[in-house]
Amino acid sequence: MAIPQAARSGDKTRLTGRLTIEAGDPAIDFDPVQIREIQPDDMDSVWQILEPTIRAGETYALPRDMTRGAALDYWTGSDRHCFVATDGGRIAGTYYLRANQLGGGAHVCNCGYMTAPESRGRGVGRAMFDHSVRQARARGFAAMQFNFVVSTNAAAVTLWQSLGFSIVGVLPAAFEHPTHGRVDAFVMFRAL
Amino acid sequence: MAIPQAARSGDKTRLTGRLTIEAGDPAIDFDPVQIREIQPDDMDSVWQILEPTIRAGETYALPRDMTRGAALDYWTGSDRHCFVATDGGRIAGTYYLRANQLGGGAHVCNCGYMTAPESRGRGVGRAMFDHSVRQARARGFAAMQFNFVVSTNAAAVTLWQSLGFSIVGVLPAAFEHPTHGRVDAFVMFRAL
Numbered sequence: 001m002a003i004p005q006a007a008r009s010g011d012k013t014r015l016t017g018r019l020t021i022e023a024g025d026p027a028i029d030f031d032p033v034q035i036r037e038i039q040p041d042d043m044d045s046v047w048q049i050l051e052p053t054i055r056a057g058e059t060y061a062l063p064r065d066m067t068r069g070a071a072l073d074y075w076t077g078s079d080r081h082c083f084v085a086t087d088g089g090r091i092a093g094t095y096y097l098r099a100n101q102l103g104g105g106a107h108v109c110n111c112g113y114m115t116a117p118e119s120r121g122r123g124v125g126r127a128m129f130d131h132s133v134r135q136a137r138a139r140g141f142a143a144m145q146f147n148f149v150v151s152t153n154a155a156a157v158t159l160w161q162s163l164g165f166s167i168v169g170v171l172p173a174a175f176e177h178p179t180h181g182r183v184d185a186f187v188m189f190r191a192l
Numbered sequence: 193m194a195i196p197q198a199a200r201s202g203d204k205t206r207l208t209g210r211l212t213i214e215a216g217d218p219a220i221d222f223d224p225v226q227i228r229e230i231q232p233d234d235m236d237s238v239w240q241i242l243e244p245t246i247r248a249g250e251t252y253a254l255p256r257d258m259t260r261g262a263a264l265d266y267w268t269g270s271d272r273h274c275f276v277a278t279d280g281g282r283i284a285g286t287y288y289l290r291a292n293q294l295g296g297g298a299h300v301c302n303c304g305y306m307t308a309p310e311s312r313g314r315g316v317g318r319a320m321f322d323h324s325v326r327q328a329r330a331r332g333f334a335a336m337q338f339n340f341v342v343s344t345n346a347a348a349v350t351l352w353q354s355l356g357f358s359i360v361g362v363l364p365a366a367f368e369h370p371t372h373g374r375v376d377a378f379v380m381f382r383a384l
Contacts, residue, residue: 054295061297101340103246104368105253105377145363147339148293169361169379171337176296185297187361187379 033127038082038094043072045091046084049116050075057178059153060112061185064178075112083131085115085124092119095128097135100145109141129163136192143191150175151184164190225319230274230286235264237283238276241308242267249370251345252304253377256370267304275323277307277316284311287320289327292337300381301333321355328384335383342367343376356382 038046050071057064062071076082080098084091093115100110111132115124136144146165149156157167169187177183230238242263249256254263268274272290276283285307292302303324307316328336338357341348349359361379369375 057296060295061293062295063298064295066295101253101366103252103254103256103258104249104342104370105340105366106255107368107374108363108366143364143366145366148297150296168363171300171360171379171381172335172383174293174297174300174335174337174381176299178296182299187363189363189366191364 032087033092033122033124034086035083035127035131036086038076038084042084042091042094043076046075046082046094047072049091049094049114052117053114059150059156061148061150061175081135083128083135085128085131087119087122087124092116092122093124093128095132097132097139099141100147107140107142108145109136109139109143110145110147111136125159133192141192143189146186146188148175149186149188150177151186152177152180157186157188160188166190224279225284225314225316226278227275227319227323228278230268230276234276234283234286235268238267238274238286239264241283241286241306244309245306251342251348253340253342253367273327275320275327277320277323279311279314279316284308284314285316285320287324289324289331291333292339299332299334300337301328301331301335302337302339303328317351325384333384335381338378338380340367341378341380342369343378344369344372349378349380352380358382 047068051068053060054062054066054071055064062074066074075094075096080096082096083094085093085095093113095111095113097109097111099106100108113125113128113132115128133144144165146160148171149160151157161167165188167186168189171185171187173182174185175183239260243260245252246254246258246263247256254266258266267286267288272288274288275286277285277287285305287303287305289301289303291298292300305317305320305324307320325336336357338352340363341352343349353359357380359378360381363377363379365374366377367375
């Protein structure tokens with residue numbers, strides 16, 4: 001079936017008229033994933049997303065006992081732009097975008113993404129990634145770099161490779177995994 | 193000739209007795225390079241070392257127009273230990289040591305070193321590096337990583353390789369060199 005453009009794009013314009021919903025049409029979603037800049041009122045929701053990943057300590061090089069305040073200061077720091085993804089109006093993911101280096105390295109950006117466990121498989125991560133690429137290009141970045149992709153996080157490595165990233169560096173035994181011990185971390189890179 | 197141990201080691205113990213200085217003996221130096229933690233009074237001297245390198249913009253990914261305050265905040269930040277090297281009592285170099293990542297990545301350290309132009313070739317850099325390795329080991333670090341060695345900085349690349357570092361990553365065109373344009377940067381790594 002034809003989907004009104006407003007619904008496809010996530011535009012909040014009210015749809016009028018009658019719509020026939022066909023069973024099995026996966027494109028029907030009147031409130032798809034939307035991305036916006038973080039607001040002060042989002043902090044509780046963002047912390048709910050960050051906390052389980054930080055506590056697990058398997059994918060991000062952040063202290064497992066990091067406090068809420070320290071984690072939010074890190075994730076939403078003044079050196080970065082922070083966004084949230086909403087799914088059905090609820091915050092389902094968050095990401096940040098920043099320059100990876102200063103000065104002569106400031107044309108390469110760095111991002112971090114986290115999706116709420118209950119929202120996985122709904123395209124939230126992909127929507128955030130697409131948004132981040134558009135944001136990065138609009139801000140003049142020429143490339144994107146991930147400094148520390150834990151090698152045992154196979155889902156992430158595979159995902160980034162499918163999205164055009166290459167492993168450009170291998171940091172030997174640079175990550176202390178809570179169950180696997182010291183494992184390699186990858187530096188991943190793609191042009192924009 | 194025999195050099196009193198106190199002079200060799202840089203010990204400040206006053207030497208007594210008569211010493212015959214033989215021409216051409218390169219080991220004669222009663223006040224060799226010494227390393228100590230930075231003090232508040234050192235900031236002017238440290239800025240004099242940082243400024244020309246930052247202004248040149250050829251080796252560090254720092255803004256060429258970085259202010260004195262921003263540069264000193266960066267170099268002596270609360271996330272790092274900062275040291276100065278003195279040569280004949282004058283500050284001739286400075287370096288910092290910090291954890292390169294948090295959490296599961298906190299066993300790998302990162303350092304930055306700068307030597308005053310007029311003090312090059314006097315062993316200041318090497319003394320700082322040796323000191324940093326001892327400091328890093330004493331603090332429990334298992335490895336040292338340089339995140340961003342500009343590929344055109346051949347002297348640095350060669351030096352680090354001679355000191356046991358390997359190039360473990362190549363960041364394509366990640367550094368905007370003021371005269372060479374966009375050039376690669378290397379990630380370099382060594383176990384401690």
